[in-house]
Amino acid sequence: MTGEDRCGNAIPAGATDELRIARAALTRLLEPGSVLGATAVRVWGASRAVQILTGRDTPGADERQDLRLALASEGVTLTERTWTTSLAGWAARASSLAPERDLASLGRMGGGLLIPEDPEWPSGVDDLGPAAPxxxxxxxxxxxxxxxxxxxxxxxxxxxxxxQSVTRTLAGGLAARGVTVMSGGAYGIDAMAHRAALTSGTGTPPTVAVMAGGLDRYYPAGHEDLLREVAAQGLLLSELPPGASPTRHRFLQRNRIIAALSAAVLVVEARWRSGAQNTAGHALGLGREVGVVPGPVTSPQSAGCHRLLRESPAVVVSDVEEALALMPSGGDTEHATGDRRAARLGPGSRGESGPGGSNSTATSGLSSGAPSTARPHDHLTVEELLVYEALPLRNAAPVDKLCAVAGLGPGTVMGTLKKLQRQSLAEQRESGWRRSAAKEGSQRHGQQGLR
Structure with a gap:
């Protein structure tokens, strides 16, 4: 630790350093969106939560009761089975914790860790409630x-x-008006939004990319030059520690951060099933305004946009002024979003999460009835998706390795593997488990729609 905050201002030693180290450890221990884990941190404090969640200590009766009551206030019932299963998953990752190393690693790259105790902590993510990072x-x-x-x-x-053309015009025009343009660093619309903001931006920063993996490497690799430029002029953010790999589940969870950190969300193009719709769903659930650019009725890339306009309170946006109108007047985000939140119930709202921290299924969006063919993993629960994505494509991995990657206990992983095997999504070899060879191509194709 350097004894300075991210702006170079001196910070008190001791407690602040301890908190930062504890929260750094928690980013590796907990999966993004873990309601049970995040609530434990809020109730017990970061340092105490690390002791208990890693198995180094057990909670007292009063601590268990405080946790139950906090979860109950969010509509979540904590059962003994849920607690035991979650502890087993966290234990699988406990040996890999090295928060001081993670902080030093990103510090050498000009980065660091922002925690809720910092004055600069963005209050918008607190709207995520128990699923806040x-x-x-x-x-x-x-x-x-x-x-x-x-x-x-x-x-x-x-x-x-x-x-691409519409994004260049809108994102560039917004950036020229001092608006920070936020996106996910992916190919297509995301990339054009970042480039336009870097070219035209007058804000500080002009653009922010929220990533679904560790910030020690640029992903996707084809955007290394772009993301380096975003880091040089703007900001890269992630709730995952250095070395963490992006997965489908983490991309979907990343979208809630984009929605929470923004005053509004603008969807330019989106297929019927897409990560952009997922982000819009989170935004609606948080009471943020959502704008949509309509497209040709014959274009599959605009099918999701038209679906949003038909099935949600999203509004049409056709120019920069209409995009600016999405943002709260006078910058009073807290009151504006609070009023809207009470009037809207959308996908990604706080009430949809269970103890593990995510929706009961791996995706969230609008109503079903998609005209496109469902992907083989679309129906999986969060636990099933975590195990599925932990499976290697070629060389099989033993169960203990899968536990550490998925963040789940041995019993949960073994039971899930049997379910995936019955669905021809996993296969067992002498050396362990891997994805079913017949499903590899469709999985790679399916992931592309969310990044």
Whole structure:
């Protein structure tokens, strides 16, 4: 630790350093969106939570009761089975914790860890309630702008020329007006939004990319130059520690951070099933405004946009002024979003999460009835998806390795593997388990729609 905050200001030693180290450990121990884990941190404090969740100590009767009551206030019932199963999953990762190393690693890259105890902690993520991140890793020029001056621009990875052109105009125009443009660093609309903001931006920072993996490497690799430029002029954010790999589940959880950190979300192009729709769903659930750019009725890249306009309170956006109108007037984000939140119930709202920290299924969006063919993993629960994504594509892995990657206990992993095997999604070899060879191609194709 350097004894300075991310702006170079002196901070008190001791407690602040201890908190930062504890929260750094928690980002590796907990999966993003873990309601049970995050609530334990809120109730017991970060340092005490690390002791208990890693198995180094057991909670007292009063501590268990405090946790139950806190979860009950969010509509979540803590059962003994849930607690035991979660502890087993955290224990699988406990031996890999090295928070001081993680902090030093990102510090050498000009980054660090932002925690709720910091004055600069973005209050917008607190709207996520029990699913709020325990900390945010950052890398770049910073500082993080206030949510009231940030607008998210998201859309399809396989953007059309129309989508690219509209994004360049809208994101560039917003950035030129001092708005920070936030997106996910993916191919297609995300990339164009970042590039336009870097070219035209007058805000500080001009653009922010929220990533689904560790910030020690640039992902996707094809965007290394772009993401380096975002880090040089703007900011990279992630709730995952250095070395963490992006997965489908983490991309979906990343989308809630984009929605929470923004005053509004603008969807330029989106297929019927897409990560952009997932982000819009989180935004609606948080009471954020959602704008949608309509497209040709014959374009599959605009099918999700038209679906949002038909099935949600999203509004049409066709120019920069209409995009700016999505943002709360006067920058009073807290009161504006609070009023809207009471009037809206959308996908990704706080009440949809269970103790493990995510929706009961791996995706969230609008109503079903998609015209496109369902992917073989779309029906999986969060636990099933975590195990499925932990499975290697080629060389089989033993169960203890899968436990550490998935963050689940041996009993849960073994039971889930048997379920996946019955669905031809996993296969057992002498050396362990791997994904079913017949499903590899469809999985790689399916992941692309969410990044």
């Amino acid at each position: 325990v900390a945010l890793w950052f890398r770049g020029a910073g500082p993080l702008s206030h949510e009231s001056s940030t607008l998210a621009v998201v859309g399809s990875r396989d953007a059309t020329g129309y989508g």
